[in-house]
Every structure is written in structure tokens, then in C-alpha cells.
Amino acid sequence: xxxxxxxxxxxxxxxxxxxxxxxxxxxxxxxxxxxxxxxxxxxxxxxxxxxxxxxxxxxxxxxxxxxxxxxxxxxxxxxxxxxxxxxxxxxxxxxxxxxxxxxxxxxxxxxxxxxxxxxxxxxxxxxxxxxxxxxxxxxxxxxxxxxxxxxxxxxxxxxxxxxxxxxxxxxxxxxxxxxxxxxxxxxxxxxxxxxxxxxxxxxxxxxxxxxxxxxxxxxxxxxxxxxxxxxxxxxxxxxxxxxxxxxxxxxxxxxxxxxxxxxxxxxxxxxxxxxxxxxxxxxxxxxxxxxxxxxxxxxxxxxxxxxxxxxxxxxxxxxxxxxxxxxxxxxxxxxxxxxxxxxxxxxxxxxxxxxxxxxxxxxxxxxxxxxxxxxxxxxxxxxxxxxxxxxxxxxxxxxxxxxxxxxxxxxxxxxxxxxxxxx
Numbered sequence: 001x002x003x004x005x006x007x008x009x010x011x012x013x014x015x016x017x018x019x020x021x022x023x024x025x026x027x028x029x030x031x032x033x034x035x036x037x038x039x040x041x042x043x044x045x046x047x048x049x050x051x052x053x054x055x056x057x058x059x060x061x062x063x064x065x066x067x068x069x070x071x072x073x074x075x076x077x078x079x080x081x082x083x084x085x086x087x088x089x090x091x092x093x094x095x096x097x098x099x100x101x102x103x104x105x106x107x108x109x110x111x112x113x114x115x116x117x118x119x120x121x122x123x124x125x126x127x128x129x130x131x132x133x134x135x136x137x138x139x140x141x142x143x144x145x146x147x148x149x150x151x152x153x154x155x156x157x158x159x160x161x162x163x164x165x166x167x168x169x170x171x172x173x174x175x176x177x178x179x180x181x182x183x184x185x186x187x188x189x190x191x192x193x194x195x196x197x198x199x200x201x202x203x204x205x206x207x208x209x210x211x212x213x214x215x216x217x218x219x220x221x222x223x224x225x226x227x228x229x230x231x232x233x234x235x236x237x238x239x240x241x242x243x244x245x246x247x248x249x250x251x252x253x254x255x256x257x258x259x260x261x262x263x264x265x266x267x268x269x270x271x272x273x274x275x276x277x278x279x280x281x282x283x284x285x286x287x288x289x290x291x292x293x294x295x296x297x298x299x300x301x302x303x304x305x306x307x308x309x310x311x312x313x314x315x316x317x318x319x320x321x322x323x324x325x326x327x328x329x330x331x332x333x334x335x336x337x338x339x340x341x342x343x344x345x346x347x348x349x350x351x352x353x354x355x356x357x358x359x360x361x362x363x364x365x366x367x368x369x370x371x372x373x374x375x376x377x378x379x380x381x382x383x384x385x386x387x388x389x390x391x392x393x394x395x396x397x398x399x400x401x402x403x404x405x406x407x408x409x410x411x412x413x414x415x416x417x418x419x420x421x422x423x
Contacts, residue, residue, distance in 0.1 A: 107212065114209050116152075116240055117153055149173040149174070155176070160176075160183060163188070178225060202216065203257065214231055217257050224316065225351075230260075238271045292317075312338035321374065
């Protein structure tokens, strides 16, 4: 069951969410832009009648799950000095504001709409019976003739998970990097939808969608193929950072293009929509390379199997674990559908390199000594149905935890998941 949250006109450490989408604060424009643009935030939400009181406790719980609390959303209008009418640029967060997940934002100018991201949110403890929470797309349905395309910043579930639900309602061109599109394609096939609407984009390219001219910028993140977007409009430039981290020594050596951000800033930016999750925490996020270095000590001291739980989408970390496994003469087994899907797609695209013969099937694990095995699995967030969770309670059909196993949780809890992690 999915939950259509009633909203109107979204990881790893170092990530954050759009400040205009996730903190509930209206966007701040630079002083120069503020003199030539008028920003107005109007809080919108469900303003209908209060639902009738359920007749039973069971019915009450069901209603609580399927009618999620209205998002304290906003519609921001940025108008030229002339003001109003066709010169109005509307930025409409339909999800991802004041919450972790369900990221989707629409930009509207005249008769053109561009959608950025289309994600899901996973249910909370007070939403029994709900598998996924998806954005309310009513506004997009009513204005689908204006939609020029859906642009995806990266392939995390909270940014692409609702794409199949949107494409069931209406067909639009979808733009993403190679890995992002590969992951979306897997979802579309599972939903028995075609993939001919997927178009590959890359950093440095430009894309014209109606009155919007989009410029794609490489950023580092805990998944390959992440982008920021400079959206050039008739009244000014908007920067949508996507999810990002500043990593000067990334595994693939491709650093965030800070020079492009500086160039855009020197020309003037009307509005910055930037990440904010964990922004209140002092310090900085360590480089992805240091994670691999820290895991080396656990590998060298392990007497039995090494089980690493991590985000399936973190291809660079999968590569580092694979490199360590090869260094210590261990075979690698992958557990979890999402991990298998992402790894297969990444290997086909040349983003993940595991030599032939090093990767084995989970059924073959017991054919080797324990000190010859590394098991990569999902479940770093304590998800009920993920691999590590089922192993830990003896519910996994293939693998059970042994006393000699070394278990590494190689992921920082997503905000809100601390309880599931036991934190």
C-alpha cells in the first residue's frame, strides 16, 4: 500500500536537504537579487473539512496511517520588478519540506513547468500497513500540459522512488545521469512500464525545457552520478544543489565542481536552494577514501567472515570493500535485491570493478572457509526486511550470524532512523 500524503503548491553523513524544501523557512535571495525580485512564501496545505471521527480504534489507526499529517509546505513566488502575470516564477515544493524523504519540487514560469526529483518517504512508526509514502501530485495532474520534463539529481530512493507512480498518471521526458537512469529503469520494469522516456544527461551539458535552460554540475555524494542544477530563467538564475558533500579526495577522483558554482555566483544568483540536513552540526564530512582506510583494520583482524552492512547505492563504498576483500584473499557475496541490482548496473556502466571469479553466489558461501568470505548486505538502517536484520534474528534463508563473524555497519543513520539502529 502507498500513502498519498496530503500536501500541496526528498543518508549518509554530510548530506542535507534543500533549505527551501526541508527547513520550512522561506528561501533567502541575495541582497542584490532582493532589490530586483519580490519573494513571497504562502503556506499551503489541506484546508478541507476535518475527517469524521472513526468508529473503532482499528479504523482510527488505519486513518492515521493513510492520511498523513499535512506538510507545512509553501509556494514561493519570485517576480520581476514589473511584477505579477507571466513574469512570475513559482517554486512549488510538493514534498521534502520539513521531512527526510519524498523530495519533489516544481518550477513554473508562464506555461512551462519543470519538475526536479520525485522521491518516496519510508513510513514512520505511526503508519502501520503503509509500505511507501509518495507525494501528492494533484497539482501536476491538473497542469500536466505545462510539464516539460522531470529532472533527477541522483538515484537515491528519496529522489527517484516515486517516478513510477508519476509516470502511471502521465508521461513526461525524464532526465538523469547514466546510473540514475539505470536505477529508475529497474523500477519502471518492475512496474511494467516502458523506459523510452529516459534520457541521459551529464555534467557540463545544457538542456532547454520551455523557458528554462538547465545547466548540470558535478557534485560528490554517497552515490555516483549526482548533479546540481543551475536553472536559468527569464528573471534570473536559480541554483538547486541536489544532495552533495565536499570531498577533496573522492574514490573516483572527480571532485565537486566548485569552480562552476563560483562562476555562477559571480554572475548573480536569484535564489539558492541548498542542502541543510546536518547543516547545524559543526565540522566537516570525512572523505569517502578514509572510510576504506578505517575498515582495513577490521579486515586484518577478522578471524571469521566479514559482514558489511551499507547503503546499496553507495557504489564507491562497495568498490572499497571489494578492494579490501581482494587484498585479503576473500571472496565476495552480495545479499539483498537492491544491492544486487545497483551493483549489476554499476558494473555494466564501468563504475564498479570486481574481477571475474571474485564475486560468488550466496548459495556458495558455505563451500569456503569463514576467513575466505566477505558478505555485503543491506540493513545498515535497521530496516525490518533488510538482509542484516533478517540474519540477526535467524530469519534469513541463506545466512545466519555466527559468533566468529565481524560485522561492520558502514553507514551513518539517516535522521529519524536512530531508533531502528539502536542509537
